[in-house]
Amino acid sequence: MAGEAMDIEVAEQKLKSMDHAEQHYFNSYNHHGIHEEMLKDEVRTRSYMNAIVQNKHLFKDKVVLDVGCGTGILSMFAVKAGAKHVIGVDMSTIIFKAREIAKVNGMEDKITFIQGKMEEIELPFPKVDIIISEWMGYFLLYESMLDTVLYARDKYLEKDGLLFPDKATIFVAGIEDGEYKDEKIGFWDNVYGFNYSPLKETALSEPLVDVVEVKAVVTDPTSVLTLDLYTCTTEDLAFSCPFDLTARRDDFIHALVAWFDIEFSACHKPIRFSTGPHTKYTHWKQTVFYLKDVLTVQQGEKIECSLHNRPNEKNKRDLDIKIQYRLETQDPTRQAEGTCLFKMC
Amino acid sequence: MIEHCKEKYGLDFLAIRDRLQLDFHGTVRLINFIRQKVHEGATLPEEITAADLEDDRYLKPVLDDDALILCLDDLPEAGKPAAAAVPELSQFLSNAGANGAKTADAPMVDSLLLKNAELQAELEQLSKQFSNYRLAVQQTLDQRWQADEDTGDTKPSASSDSKDSKDEKPKDDSAYYFESYAHNDIHEVMLKDAVRTDAYRDFIYNNKDLFAGKVVLDIGCGTGILSMFCAKAGAKQVIAVDNSDIINKARENIFNNGLDKTITLLKGKMEEVILPVKQVDIIVSEWMGYALLYEAMMPSVIYARDRYLDPVNGLLVPSHANIWLAPVSDQEYLADHITYWRDVYGFDMKAMQDGIFADARPQISPARTVCGTPSAFRFLDLHTIKAEDLVFTAKWESTFKQSDSADQLLLDGFLVWFDMFFARSRVDHFIVPTTTAAEWAPKTDKNEERVAFTTGPFGTETHWKQVLMLLDKTKIKETEVVDGKKIAGEITYATAEGHHRGLTLKVTWGVEGQKQDQTWKLH
Numbered sequence: 001m002a003g004e005a006m007d008i009e010v011a012e013q014k015l016k017s018m019d020h021a022e023q024h025y026f027n028s029y030n031h032h033g034i035h036e037e038m039l040k041d042e043v044r045t046r047s048y049m050n051a052i053v054q055n056k057h058l059f060k061d062k063v064v065l066d067v068g069c070g071t072g073i074l075s076m077f078a079v080k081a082g083a084k085h086v087i088g089v090d091m092s093t094i095i096f097k098a099r100e101i102a103k104v105n106g107m108e109d110k111i112t113f114i115q116g117k118m119e120e121i122e123l124p125f126p127k128v129d130i131i132i133s134e135w136m137g138y139f140l141l142y143e144s145m146l147d148t149v150l151y152a153r154d155k156y157l158e159k160d161g162l163l164f165p166d167k168a169t170i171f172v173a174g175i176e177d178g179e180y181k182d183e184k185i186g187f188w189d190n191v192y193g194f195n196y197s198p199l200k201e202t203a204l205s206e207p208l209v210d211v212v213e214v215k216a217v218v219t220d221p222t223s224v225l226t227l228d229l230y231t232c233t234t235e236d237l238a239f240s241c242p243f244d245l246t247a248r249r250d251d252f253i254h255a256l257v258a259w260f261d262i263e264f265s266a267c268h269k270p271i272r273f274s275t276g277p278h279t280k281y282t283h284w285k286q287t288v289f290y291l292k293d294v295l296t297v298q299q300g301e302k303i304e305c306s307l308h309n310r311p312n313e314k315n316k317r318d319l320d321i322k323i324q325y326r327l328e329t330q331d332p333t334r335q336a337e338g339t340c341l342f343k344m345c
Numbered sequence: 346m347i348e349h350c351k352e353k354y355g356l357d358f359l360a361i362r363d364r365l366q367l368d369f370h371g372t373v374r375l376i377n378f379i380r381q382k383v384h385e386g387a388t389l390p391e392e393i394t395a396a397d398l399e400d401d402r403y404l405k406p407v408l409d410d411d412a413l414i415l416c417l418d419d420l421p422e423a424g425k426p427a428a429a430a431v432p433e434l435s436q437f438l439s440n441a442g443a444n445g446a447k448t449a450d451a452p453m454v455d456s457l458l459l460k461n462a463e464l465q466a467e468l469e470q471l472s473k474q475f476s477n478y479r480l481a482v483q484q485t486l487d488q489r490w491q492a493d494e495d496t497g498d499t500k501p502s503a504s505s506d507s508k509d510s511k512d513e514k515p516k517d518d519s520a521y522y523f524e525s526y527a528h529n530d531i532h533e534v535m536l537k538d539a540v541r542t543d544a545y546r547d548f549i550y551n552n553k554d555l556f557a558g559k560v561v562l563d564i565g566c567g568t569g570i571l572s573m574f575c576a577k578a579g580a581k582q583v584i585a586v587d588n589s590d591i592i593n594k595a596r597e598n599i600f601n602n603g604l605d606k607t608i609t610l611l612k613g614k615m616e617e618v619i620l621p622v623k624q625v626d627i628i629v630s631e632w633m634g635y636a637l638l639y640e641a642m643m644p645s646v647i648y649a650r651d652r653y654l655d656p657v658n659g660l661l662v663p664s665h666a667n668i669w670l671a672p673v674s675d676q677e678y679l680a681d682h683i684t685y686w687r688d689v690y691g692f693d694m695k696a697m698q699d700g701i702f703a704d705a706r707p708q709i710s711p712a713r714t715v716c717g718t719p720s721a722f723r724f725l726d727l728h729t730i731k732a733e734d735l736v737f738t739a740k741w742e743s744t745f746k747q748s749d750s751a752d753q754l755l756l757d758g759f760l761v762w763f764d765m766f767f768a769r770s771r772v773d774h775f776i777v778p779t780t781t782a783a784e785w786a787p788k789t790d791k792n793e794e795r796v797a798f799t800t801g802p803f804g805t806e807t808h809w810k811q812v813l814m815l816l817d818k819t820k821i822k823e824t825e826v827v828d829g830k831k832i833a834g835e836i837t838y839a840t841a842e843g844h845h846r847g848l849t850l851k852v853t854w855g856v857e858g859q860k861q862d863q864t865w866k867l868h
Contacts (some may be wrong), residue, residue, distance in 0.1 A: 032697065035697070036682070036685075036697070039694075040685075040688055044688060046690075049690055071697065073689065073690065073696065076692055078692075080691075097696050099695045100696035101692065101693070101694050101697070104693045104695070104696065105692050105693055132592070160842045187533070187537070191536055191568075191570065192536075192542060192574070193572060193577075194545055194570070194573050194598065194602050195598070195601045195602050196568065196598055197597075197601060198594045198597040198598060198601070199532070199533075199568065199594055199598070201528055202532075202594075204531055206529065212786075262666055294599065300742075
C-alpha cells in the first residue's frame with residue numbers, strides 16, 4: 001500500500017548521499033516491487049497501452065515526454081505507436097532499469113531517459129507534442145505527480161499538444177461497512193482487554209485505502225472534482241465541493257468511499273477507466289473515510305455533504321481532508337450532522 | 346544522567362539540591378537555572394547559591410514542552426506534599442533530638458512513634474515520587490545534551506561531504522528504523538498477529554506467580570501491550586522503554602487503563618536511558634525480526650540483560666529461540682515473479698529480475714513448497730547468548746522428500762524461519778536445539794504454563810512470514826530433488842554492510858560432496 005510508495009520516496013532522499021553499494025540496495029528488487037504491482041495492474045497498463053498503441057495517427061513522428069516513466073513501459077508504447085522520439089523522466093533509480101529494458105528491446109535510440117526532477121533537468125527538445133504520464137495516487141491526489149505534469153505542460157507542451165490522459169474525476173458515495181469498521185476502528189476499543197482509544201482516534205483520522213465491494217454502496221455516486229488537465233492549475237488541487245448523496249435503499253451508512261475515473265479523450269475512440277467499486281480491481285483500490293456517526297437512511301433520502309481537500313501546510317505531500325454531512329429527516333431520531341477531519345499521510 | 350553530570354561536568358546536582366535544601370519549586374528553579382545557563386552558552390558559577398535561584402523567571406521552563414512539566418502534570422500531588430513535608434520533617438527531627446532528654450514522657454514518645462511511622466510512610470511515598478521526578482529531569486537533560494552532542498558531531502561530517510561517512514550512517518538508518526514504528530499501521534499488524542500477541546499474553550497470564558511482586562523491564566514497548574499484561578499479572582513495577590514516538594500513545598493507553606502507577610515509561614535507546622532501579626527480575630521483549638535477527642534489536646536486549654537483569658534468578662521472556670532452514674521448490678512463484686518479466690505487454694523486461702536473486706524476501710511460502718526435512722541450524726539460549734554470537738556460521742542438513750508431482754522437481758531456494766520458546770526458568774532441559782514449538786508446547790490446554798510458537802510454513806501465518814532465498818539459476822548448477830537424498834551445507838548470518846540493522850545471509854549447499862554457495866541481502 002502507501003508504505004511501498006513511501007519506501008521509494010525515502011530511497012530517493014537517501015540516494016543523494018550514498019555510495020554505489022547502497023545505491024544498488026535501493027535499486028534492488030524488493031524496493032522496486034511496486035513497479036511489478038503497477039505493471040500487473042491490467043486495468044491501468046492496458047488502458048494506457050490501448051490509448052497509445054491504438055492511436056498511431058496521433059503519435060506518428062511526434063516528440064513525446066513521459067513524466068515519471070518508471071520502468072519505461074509507456075515510453076515503449078509510444079515508440080511502438082510511431083513516436084519520433086520519447087523522453088522518459090524519473091527521479092527514482094528505476095530509470096536505470098528502464099534504460100536497460102529499452103536497450104534489450106532495441107529502442108535505445110528512440111528513448112532518452114533522464115534521471116532527475118522535472119523542475120531541475122534540461123530536455124533535449126525545447127517543446128514536446130505529447131505528454132504521457134501515469135501520475136495518479138491514492139484518492140487521485142495523494143502523493144500524486146500531477147503538479148510535476150502541470151509544470152511540464154506549461155514549460156514544454158506545444159500549443160496544440162496533447163495530454164495522455166487529459167481528464168480525471170473524483171467520485172464519492174456512501175457505504176454500509178459495519179463489519180469492517182468494527183474490525184478496523186472498533187478493534188482499538190478492546191485490545192486484549194485494554195482500552196486503546198488513543199489509537200482509535202488516529203485510526204479514524206486516517207482514510208483507509210482498501211477494496212470496497214459494490215454491494216456495500218448505498219447511495220448514488222456523485223462527482224466532487226473534475227480536472228481538465230489542459231487548463232487546471234495546482235491551485236485547483238485544493239478544493240471545496242458541496243454535494244448530495246441520495247440513498248438507493250434503506251440501509252446504514254458508516255463511511256464515504258472515494259475513487260476516480262481517468263479519461264484519454266484525445267483518442268480516436270475515447271478510452272477511459274475507473275477505479276471504482278463497481279469495476280475491476282486496480283492497485284489504487286478505493287479510499288474509505290469513516291464517519292463518526294452511523295447514518296440510518298431510507299430510500300430516496302438525501303444527505304447533504306461537503307468535501308474540502310488541501311495539501312498540508314507543513315508537508316505538501318500530505319492531504320488534509322474535511323468531510324461535513326447532514327441528514328435531514330422527518331424522523332428526529334435519525335437526524336445526524338457532523339464534521340470529520342482526515343489526514344492522508 | 347546525574348552521574349554523567351558529576352563525572353563529565355563536575356556538576357553534582359543532588360549535592361547542590363541538598364546543600365541549598367531546595368524544595369520542589371527550588372529544584373525546578375535549579376533545573377531551569379542550569380538550563381538557562383547552558384542555553385545562553387554561559388558557564389555555571391563555581392558554587393550555585395540560593396541567591397542565584399531567586400529570580401522568579403527560573404520558575405518558567407526554559408525548554409518548551411518540558412518533560413519536567415509534563416511530569417508535574419502527570420503527578421499533580423507531587424509538588425504539595427513534597428514542599429510541605431520538608432519543614433515538617435526537619436521540625437520532627439529537631440523535636441526528636443530534644444526528646445532524647447525526656448524519655449520519661451511516655452505518651453509523648455508514643456505519639457512521636459506514631460508520628461514517626463506516618464512520616465516514614467510519607468517519606469517513602471515522597472522518595473518514590475521524587476525518583477520519578479528525577480527520572481523526568483534526567484531524560485530531559487539527557488535529550489538536551491544528546492541533541493547538543495548530535496549537532497556537535499554531525500556538523501563536521503555534513504560539511505566534509507566525504508564519501509566515507511560510515512560513522513554517520515548507522516545513526517541515519519536507526520532514525521528511520523525508530524520512525525517506522527511511530528505509525529498505527531505497524532502496531533495494528535503486530536497486535537493483530539494473534540500467534541505473537543497470544544503467546545506473550547498466555548505466558549504472562551498463565552504464569553502470574555512468576556510476575557507477582559516483580560520488577561519487569563519491557564524493551565521496545567510499542568503501544569505498551571506487554572507492559573500492561575505484566576502489570577495485570579501482578580508485577581510490582583514495569584519499566585517500559587522505547588525510542589519511537591509511539592511511546593506517547595503507550596503513555597495514554599497505560600493511563601486510560603489505570604496502570605500508570607505500575608508502569609514507568611522511558612523514551613530513548615536502551616543503551617542510553619537510565620532506569621530508576623539497579624536491577625530487574627524479568628525482561629520481557631518482542632525483539633524478533635525477519636529471519637529472527639533482522640532489525641538487530643537483540644543486542645539491545647543483551648545489553649539490558651547484562652546490565653540490569655538479576656544474574657541468578659532473572660528471567661528473559663521469551664527465553665529461547667531456534668532458527669530453521671528448509672530447501673524449497675516453488676515453480677509457481679518463479680513463474681509469477683521471474684518468468685513474468687520475459688514478456689511484459691510484448692516487451693522483454695528481464696532487467697527487472699536482477700535483484701530478485703540478490704535479496705532474501707520476507708514472504709509467506711506454502712508448506713507444499715518445502716521439499717526437504719527442515720533443519721534447526723541455530724539454537725539461542727537468550728540468557729547466555731552474547732552479542733558476538735549473533736554473527737555466525739552453522740551447519741544444516743536436510744533429506745529431500747517425495748513429492749506428489751509427476752514432474753521432476755528442482756531445488757529453487759531455501760526458506761528460513763524461527764520458533765520462540767517461553768520457559769518458566771533460566772534452564773529448561775527439555776528445550777534442545779532440535780525442539781520444535783509444537784513438540785515443546787503442544788496446543789492442547791489453554792492454561793498451559795509452557796508457551797511456544799513457530800513462524801514456519803507448517804504453522805499459522807505470522808507477520809514475520811518466512812524468508813525466501815531464491816537460487817540464481819543463471820549462476821548455479823541445478824540440483825534435482827531426489828527423494829531420500831541428503832543435501833547439506835552451512836548458513837552464515839552477518840551484519841549487512843552499510844546497513845547495520847540488515848542481514849547478509851550466505852548459504853552453501855551440496856549433494857554428494859559438490860559444494861555451491863550464494864549470498865543474499867535482507868535489508
